[in-house]
Amino acid sequence: MDFAFDNSFHDQLEGFYAPGDPEKPSAPKLLAFNPILAARLGLCTQDAHAAELAELFSGKAMPNGAAPIALAYAGHQFGHFSPQLGDGRALLLGEIVAPDGARFDIQLKGSGPTAFSRNGDGKAAIGPVLREFLVSEAMAAMGVPTTRALAAVATGDRVQRERAHPGAVLTRVASSHIRVGTFQFFAAHFGADHVIQLSDYSIKRHFPDIADAANPHLALLDRVIGLQCALIARWLGVGFIHGVMNTDNVAISGETIDYGPCAFMDRFAVNTVFSSIDTGGRYAYGRQPQIMHWNMARFAEALLPAIHRVAPDDVEAAKALVDAIPERFRAAWHAEVRQKLGLAEGGGDDAELIDSLFGELDKHSVDFTSFFRALAMLLRGEGAMMQALLPIADAMAPWIADWWQRIEQGAANPLELADAMDAVNPLYIPRNHRVEAALEAAETGDLAPWLELLEVVRAPFDARPGLERFAEPAPADAAPYTTFCGT
Numbered sequence: 001m002d003f004a005f006d007n008s009f010h011d012q013l014e015g016f017y018a019p020g021d022p023e024k025p026s027a028p029k030l031l032a033f034n035p036i037l038a039a040r041l042g043l044c045t046q047d048a049h050a051a052e053l054a055e056l057f058s059g060k061a062m063p064n065g066a067a068p069i070a071l072a073y074a075g076h077q078f079g080h081f082s083p084q085l086g087d088g089r090a091l092l093l094g095e096i097v098a099p100d101g102a103r104f105d106i107q108l109k110g111s112g113p114t115a116f117s118r119n120g121d122g123k124a125a126i127g128p129v130l131r132e133f134l135v136s137e138a139m140a141a142m143g144v145p146t147t148r149a150l151a152a153v154a155t156g157d158r159v160q161r162e163r164a165h166p167g168a169v170l171t172r173v174a175s176s177h178i179r180v181g182t183f184q185f186f187a188a189h190f191g192a193d194h195v196i197q198l199s200d201y202s203i204k205r206h207f208p209d210i211a212d213a214a215n216p217h218l219a220l221l222d223r224v225i226g227l228q229c230a231l232i233a234r235w236l237g238v239g240f241i242h243g244v245m246n247t248d249n250v251a252i253s254g255e256t257i258d259y260g261p262c263a264f265m266d267r268f269a270v271n272t273v274f275s276s277i278d279t280g281g282r283y284a285y286g287r288q289p290q291i292m293h294w295n296m297a298r299f300a301e302a303l304l305p306a307i308h309r310v311a312p313d314d315v316e317a318a319k320a321l322v323d324a325i326p327e328r329f330r331a332a333w334h335a336e337v338r339q340k341l342g343l344a345e346g347g348g349d350d351a352e353l354i355d356s357l358f359g360e361l362d363k364h365s366v367d368f369t370s371f372f373r374a375l376a377m378l379l380r381g382e383g384a385m386m387q388a389l390l391p392i393a394d395a396m397a398p399w400i401a402d403w404w405q406r407i408e409q410g411a412a413n414p415l416e417l418a419d420a421m422d423a424v425n426p427l428y429i430p431r432n433h434r435v436e437a438a439l440e441a442a443e444t445g446d447l448a449p450w451l452e453l454l455e456v457v458r459a460p461f462d463a464r465p466g467l468e469r470f471a472e473p474a475p476a477d478a479a480p481y482t483t484f485c486g487t
Contacts, residue, residue: 001043001044001045001048001052001056001063002044002063002064003043003063003064003065003066003093003094003096003106004042004065004096004097005063005064005065005066005067005093005094005095005096006094006095006096006097006103007065007067007094007095008095008103008201008205009069009071009092009095009105009176009201010067010069010092010094012201013197013198013201015194016071016072016182016186016194016198017069017070017071017072017092018069018070018072018086018114018115018116019067019068019069019070020068020069020070020091020114020115021059021062021068021091022058022059022060022062022068022091022108022111022112022169023059023111023112023113023122023123024059024060025058025059025060025153025155025156025157025167025169026155026156026157027154027155027156027157028054028055028058028060028153028154028155028156028169029050029054029153029154029156030050030051030053030054030057030151030152030153031126031129031130031152031153031154031168031442031447032130032133032149032151032152032447032451032454033045033050033053033057033150033151034137034148034149034150034151037148037149037150037173038150040098041096041098041104041150041173042096042097042098042099043096053151053153054153057108057150057151057152057153057169057171058108058111058153058155058169059091059108059111059112059169062093063093065094066093066094067093067094068091068092068093068094068108069091069092070086070087070088070090070091070092070114070115070116071086071087071092071177071178071182072084072086072116072182072185072186073085073086073087073179073181073182073184073185073248074181074184074185074188074247074248075179075180075181075184075246075247075248075249076181076184076246076247076248076295076298077246077248078246078277078278078280078282079282081184081188082248083185083188083189084116084185085116085181085185085248086114086115086116086185087114087116087177088113088114088116088117088118088120088122089109089110089111089112089113089114089117089120089121089122089123089124090107090108090109090110090111090114090172091107091108091111091114092105092106092107092177093106093107093108094106102175103175103176103205104173104174104175105172105173105174105175105176105177106150106171106172106173107171107172107173107174107177108169108170108171108172109124109129109132109169109170109171109172110122110123110124110128110129110167110168110169110170111169121159121160123155123157123159123167124159124167124168124169124170125159125161125165125166125167125168126154126165126166126167126168126439126442126443127165127439127442127443128260129152129168129169129170130152130168130438130439130442130450131259131262131435131439132149132170132172132259133149133152133170133454134430134435134438134450134453134454134457135259135262135430135435136148136149136256136259137149137454137457137458138429138430138457138458138460139238139240139256141457141458141459141460142238142426142429142460143234143424144231144234144235144238144240144256145227145230145231145234145253145254145255145256146255146256146257147172147173147174147251147255147256147257148172148173148174149170149171149172149173150171150172150173151170151171152168152169152170152171153168153169153171154166154167154168155167155168155169165443166443174251174253174255174257175206175251175253175255176202176205176206176251176252176253177251177257178198178202178205178206178251178252178253179247179248179249179250179251179252179257180247180248180250180252180295180298180299180302181246181247181248181249181250182198182252183195183198183199183252183299183302183303184247184298184302186198186302187301187302187303187304187305188302191305192305192306192308192309195302195303195305195306196217196305196306196309199216199217199220199303199306200216202220202252203216203219203220206252206253207219207220207223210223214310214311215307215310215311215314215317216310217303217306217307217309217310218303218307218310218311218314218317218318218321220252220303221296221299221300221303221307221318221321222321224252224254224296224299225296225299225321225322225325225328226328227252227253227254228250228254228292228295228296229292229325229328229329229331229332230254230332231254231255231256232288232289232292232329232332233329233332233333233335233336234336235256235288236285236288236289236333236336237336237337237340238264238369238426238429239264239265239268239285239368239369239429240262240263240264240265241262241263241264241265241272241273241274241283241284241285241288242256242262242283242288243260243261243262243263243273243274243275243278243283243483244258244260244261244275244277244278244283245283245288245291245292245295247295247298247299250295250299252299260275260483261274261275261276261277261278261483261484262274262483263432263435263481263483264369264429264430264431264432265285265368266367266368266369266431266432266473266474267365267366267367267368267473268358268361268362268365268366268367268368268371269285269362269365270284270285270286270358270362271284271285271286272284272285272286273285274432274481274482274483275482275483275484276482276483276484277484289326289329289333292325292329293322293325293326293329296322296325297322300318300319300321300322303318304318333354334350334351334354337354337357338350338354339424340372340421340424340425341353341354341357341372341375341403341421342375342376342379342407342412342417342418342420342421343406343407343410344409344410344412349402349406350406353399353402353403353406356399356402357399357403360396360399364390364391364395364396365391366389366390366396367389367473369425369426369427369429369471370385370389370471370473371386371389372421372425373385373421373422373425373427373471374386374389375400375403375421376417376418376419376421376422376425377418378400378404379407379414379415379417379418379421380414380415380418386400422461423461424461425461426460426461427460427461427462427463427471428456428457428459428460428467428470428471429457429460430453430457431470431472431473431474432474432481433474433475433478433481434449434453434470435453436481437449438450438452438453453470456470
């Protein structure tokens with residue numbers, strides 16, 4: 001298979017990475033492959049056998065033109081700065097340019113130790129690999145910017161964590177793997193020249209339209225802030241909780257990256273946390289906008305040497321951009337929720353309506369995903385779904401009356417509006433109990449539940465007969481769901 005690599009990061013940013021080689025697995029076996037994504041990338045795989053794909057996407061065979069490297073970065077982890085992290089269990093094989101001209105990284109994750117492994121084994125277990133494959137594909141299907149999964153391969157080796165697990169390697173595709181932590185590493189260790197070099201490269205690769213700005217580095221800060229505001233609004237809109245919003249897990253491309261202890265909320269609670277390591281609730285559902293603001297402040301600090309070099313007075317402009325983030329996020333968030341609620345732009349009372357909605361959802365512990373589908377059913381004259389969601393009949397009647405009044409201010413046909421709402425509000429998400437059951441089965445060698453769930457979440461908006469169980473939340477008496485870091 002010809003990847004036609006065009007490795008700009010490797011060729012232009014020597015010193016920003018460490019070369020490495022994947023550890024060869026003993027018996028690679030293809031678990032899953034993404035032919036639609038492969039076609040998007042311009043990869044011709046129709047004549048490739050499963051065994052060939054397994055060798056290519058596990059590191060056993062190195063494709064022509066690959067230049068495997070582990071990227072250097074730092075990061076604030078739960079608020080504490082770690083000056084050197086880096087790709088401890090991942091290798092960037094190289095970049096390819098898709099038929100439409102878009103550039104993508106091809107990375108092996110879980111392929112063995114690197115120069116940044118910090119005494120780790122660099123491996124991945126099958127559970128985290130299949131979780132990332134599943135959740136990233138679900139996010140892509142819902143229209144949330146995200147890295148993607150091209151392949152998952154079992155290695156035939158065991159990985160020791162709290163116990164031994166089957167090992168696996170994920171092939172991740174991203175617009176790039178440049179993170180806020182990448183800028184932090186070079187700002188902390190090398191200073192302005194390296195930050196400028198990295199910023200110039202990032203602008204040329206991701207945002208060439210700002211290259212001629214009066215201060216391109218300030219423009220980069222502005223652009224990345226905008227992308228992060230939009231991304232977190234999308235996360236909140238689908239009930240997604242990342243779990244570890246450290247600065248090394250924030251991609252400047254605006255894509256969701258690093259699906260570790262992530263999960264989707266069932267019954268709404270603004271302080272929901274799933275990660276076993278987030279004991280203080282730093283990355284709870286409702287705190288994600290504040291953490292995004294904090295992370296962008298750290299990005300601004302890392303960029304300041306470059307911003308100052310061009311125009312010292314622009315340091316104040318950078319501060320102003322950071323200070324404006326809450327207002328900027330709130331605009332993105334309201335736009336997101338208006339769409340979910342079927343509201344036209346510009347309603348005078350929308351902010352109050354939206355804020356009171358989330359108070360009601362929290363008060364009544366309503367299933368978040370199903371609620372918006374039930375609202376659309378009300379527009380069709382069917383109230384049974386809504387009543388089934390609420391703890392008591394008409395528990396949210398005052399809010400629903402206010403929403404209905406707002407709907408009537410528009411000219412849209414209610415049935416058309418209901419269809420438009422269903423087109424943006426998913427019916428099927430990776431429900432946590434379904435994900436866990438599928439991963440447990442996969443660990444024993446049974447991929448059928450995982451493959452079925454993957455097929456369901458790849459078409460999240462369209463109701464399909466026989467799949468009703470996938471739209472149901474976990475039983476009310478289920479134990480609290482906890483996720484664990486996959487490292």
